Amino acid sequence: MDTQIKILSDSITQNGHRLTTSRQAIIEALVESHGHITADELAERVRQIAPQVGRMTVYRTLELLCENGVVRPIYQGTGAAHYILMTDGSHHHLMCNRCHTVIEFDNCFADELEKTLSKQFEFKVTSHLLELHGLCSDCAE
Amino acid sequence: MDTQIKILSDSITQNGHRLTTSRQAIIEALVESHGHITADELAERVRQIAPQVGRMTVYRTLELLCENGVVRPIYQGTGAAHYILMTDGSHHHLMCNRCHTVIEFDNCFADELEKTLSKQFEFKVTSHLLELHGLCSDCAE
């Protein structure tokens, strides 16, 4: 089984919720999309593998995954929330302030910082999101 | 003049836009709020110092400031976007996945990373947002 699917599924069962077939389909479609997707777009994808799943279930499942800290909604341009996967415990991207292009990158320098802050604020840190903002080469003219 | 107000104001004029009295009032109210505020809440505050300013102008000014990279909308809990100030070139906070409490902290370790990535992706990085996620002491039970 795909590691990400397992992490997302486990986050649901570990919090005392049921892993229904609808939720499984949603998780599967979400992982396949690699994130950066809106709830509606995800609902669309889910319908292709499980036509009976309604938009509402997608919204509610995403909310649940957000609570579990394995997914995070962000503003990417305008309008609807885009959901990104936090299953690796971190997510890093560059975002253009003008055209809202997103470029993901890998970097894991914040592990130590997580520990320090966990103690300082009595906060159980489980993941982080690092967004760098600026202008892409096109928008910088 | 307050440094943050100056940075926000300059971001408007430097991009060829006008610094009207409405925009000045919005910027002033935004800085006073210290960010983490919704557009509607900000409009409310603005009305207290400049009653003629409409909600629309607040939305449009915030959008402008986002384009300029000095403000960033984030999902903080549910519903409306919360706007945070990026006037220092960075913003760091902890956010609880359950109750959405936010704790800000200071840290500037990402400067070098900004330079590296700027070159690697031909991206003019001007600011960053680091969000650590997890559970606050209350929600961890």
Added chain:
DNA sequence: CTCTGTGCAAAGGATTTGCACTACG
């Protein structure tokens, strides 16, 4: 004067809620 910015009202979307029904454990 000209063109950007503003305000209103209405439109357009996205998200949430209420409720009866289904199905997992």
Added chain:
DNA sequence: CGTAGTGCAAATCCTTTGCACAGAG
């Protein structure tokens, strides 16, 4: 069996748009 989950439709809330007017340069 009982409770958590689902789906629909409606409601609600947030954001955007169209347009005529005001104000800055």
